[in-house]
Amino acid sequence: MAQKTIAGVTVQVDGEGYLENPAEWTKEIAQEIAAEIGITLTDKHFEVIDYLRKQHAAGAQLSIRKVGKSGIVDIKGLYELFPGGPLKFSTKIAGIPKPASCV
Amino acid sequence: MNKEVNEKPLKKVCIICAKGTIEDVYATLVMANGAVMEGIEAKVFFTFFGLDAITKKQMKKIHTGAVGNPAMRMPGGLPFPSILGMLPGVEAGVSAMMKSQMAKLDIPPVDEFLEMITAGGGEIYACKLAMDMFKLTEDDLWEGCSGVLTIGDFYGKCGGENTQIIFT
Numbered sequence: 001m002a003q004k005t006i007a008g009v010t011v012q013v014d015g016e017g018y019l020e021n022p023a024e025w026t027k028e029i030a031q032e033i034a035a036e037i038g039i040t041l042t043d044k045h046f047e048v049i050d051y052l053r054k055q056h057a058a059g060a061q062l063s064i065r066k067v068g069k070s071g072i073v074d075i076k077g078l079y080e081l082f083p084g085g086p087l088k089f090s091t092k093i094a095g096i097p098k099p100a101s102c103v
Numbered sequence: 104m105n106k107e108v109n110e111k112p113l114k115k116v117c118i119i120c121a122k123g124t125i126e127d128v129y130a131t132l133v134m135a136n137g138a139v140m141e142g143i144e145a146k147v148f149f150t151f152f153g154l155d156a157i158t159k160k161q162m163k164k165i166h167t168g169a170v171g172n173p174a175m176r177m178p179g180g181l182p183f184p185s186i187l188g189m190l191p192g193v194e195a196g197v198s199a200m201m202k203s204q205m206a207k208l209d210i211p212p213v214d215e216f217l218e219m220i221t222a223g224g225g226e227i228y229a230c231k232l233a234m235d236m237f238k239l240t241e242d243d244l245w246e247g248c249s250g251v252l253t254i255g256d257f258y259g260k261c262g263g264e265n266t267q268i269i270f271t
Contacts, residue, residue, distance in 0.1 A: 063209045064140060065219065076222040084142030086223070102137055103210055103219075 007032045018091070018098050022053060025095030034093045037085075041093070045081055047072050049094040056096040062087065063101045115144040115266040117257070122271070123152035125167040125201055131156070131271045132216045139223030147220070148257045150230030154237060157229055157245045162213045166198040214245065221247045226260075228252045 004013045007028035012020035017033070019025055030049060034041045041049075051070050055062055064086050068075035075086070082089040087099055116138045120131040131147060138145040155161040169175065169188030175197070177183050187193055202212075211219065217227060226249040234240070234251055241251060252260075261268055 061209065065209055065211055065215075068219070068222075074222070075219055079139075079223050085140070087140055101209075102133055103208075 014097070016092075016098060019095040020097075022056060022095050025053070029095060030093050033095075034089075037089050037092070039082065039089065039093070042081075044073065044077075045093070048078065048081060048090055052090060052094040053096060056091075056094070061101065062091065062096075062099040063103050065103060111265050113138075113143050113265050113267060115146070115261070115263055117146045117148070117261040117266065117268045119148045119150065119257075119268065119270045120153035120156065121151045123155035123161070123165055125165050125198060127271050128153065128156040128165055128213065129205070129210070129216075132213070132220065133210075134269065134271070135220045135225050136216065136223070139220060139225045145220065145223075145225040146228065146257070146260055147225065148228045148230060148252070148254075150233045150254075151236075154229060154233050154239065156213055157217065157227060157248055158239060158243050159245055160243065162245060165213065166194050167201055169194040169197045217245060217247055228257060230254065230257075 002013050003010055004017065007026065009026065009029060011024040011029065014020060031041055048067065051067065051072050052062060060066070064075055064078060067073065067078055073081065078086040087101065091098055116134065118131050118135055120127060135145040135147050149157050155165055170185045175183040221227060227247060228249055229244055229251045231251050231253050
């Protein structure tokens with residue numbers, strides 16, 4: 001387990017920079033991770049992030065299909081919010097583990 | 104410097120699907136969707152029996168072959184004799200079972216899967232030669248198809264560095 005200082009807070013991250021402990025997440029951390037990826041977060045991004053964090057906390061297996069059916073954003077919209085990595089970037093910014101999902 | 108550092112990431116995959124069984128079609132769809140999810144460009148060319156996956160009439164009815172597949176086993180692991188697969192309804196039953204197992208893993212039906220791929224910018228093409236052979240027209244195809252191409256035209260879309268062509 002590695003440590004990384006994001007937005008002035010020292011957090012535990014895995015080898016790819018995903019937060020090990022979702023409880024350490026803050027909005028500022030989200031913004032800094034997003035900036036590293038090249039994404040500027042809007043309210044819509046935070047709606048998705050909030051959904052992902054709640055689903056993760058509830059123990060759900062995340063997939064883009066599930067997010068597409070959440071009523072928050074469709075799959076096309078999810079790609080527009082997180083270009084090049086709808087699931088891997090959104091979960092990274094949401095401070096939850098990278099989903100081990102092929103769909 | 105280790106090998107990983109030297110590797111340039113994959114930029115594009117061009118996938119050719121020539122078979123119409125559940126396993127061949129889904130292997131294609133999973134790879135194409137997996138690519139766009141990783142930010143890798145994906146172009147898929149459906150030809151011969153693979154066309155079933157993008158033909159409106161057939162796309163909801165794809166099956167897996169229950170005959171001549173040594174890897175097919177009964178639930179529980181006992182061998183599945185080919186002679187059973189010849190009985191009416193067995194292939195449909197096996198296919199329904201496979202589809203229900205996939206649904207449990209959140210793997211969508213073919214039409215929804217294709218929509219997921221195109222939502223991510225993936226492109227779906229039909230083979231002109233196979234269309235002519237099966238007497239299909241563009242009206243028979245799933246609406247999200249980007250077009251009907253000759254193989255030469257498809258190759259024309261497979262250029263660029265770090266591009267791979269995959270045949271399923």
